[in-house]
Amino acid sequence: MVEDESRMAGLVKRALQEEGHAVDVAADGQEGLWLATENAYGAIVLDVMLPGLDGIGVCRRLREAGSWVPVLLLTARDGVGDRVRGLDAGADDYLVKPFSLLELAARL
Numbered sequence: 001m002v003e004d005e006s007r008m009a010g011l012v013k014r015a016l017q018e019e020g021h022a023v024d025v026a027a028d029g030q031e032g033l034w035l036a037t038e039n040a041y042g043a044i045v046l047d048v049m050l051p052g053l054d055g056i057g058v059c060r061r062l063r064e065a066g067s068w069v070p071v072l073l074l075t076a077r078d079g080v081g082d083r084v085r086g087l088d089a090g091a092d093d094y095l096v097k098p099f100s101l102l103e104l105a106a107r108l
Contacts, residue, residue, distance in 0.1 A: 001025050001045040002032030002058065003074070012045065015101040021108070029053030034064055041069050043108050048075035048086065056089045063090035072107055074099070 003059035048055040
């Protein structure tokens with residue numbers, strides 16, 4: 001999971017762990033990209049608005065590097081153009097904040 005808001009990251013991490021997932025957390029795009037290229041994850045939950053390299057950039061770089069790990073983007077941006085931009089960058093799914101933890105788990 002790549003999320004710069006520590007409270008949100010902790011909440012989602014705890015909820016996913018309760019669902020049986022192992023979860024690593026990165027607080028910015030560069031760290032998230034590094035973790036994603038160094039580890040074989042089953043999925044990546046990726047915030048769009050991150051300091052430095054944003055989530056769209058992380059997703060695009062992963063795809064350019066040949067990584068096809070499923071990516072679920074999380075964001076407060078809910079416009080159609082925002083969703084299309086994320087999906088065009090290679091994301092597999094897009095979930096708008098605020099969201100239900102049950103829905104996040106189901107999408108993963």
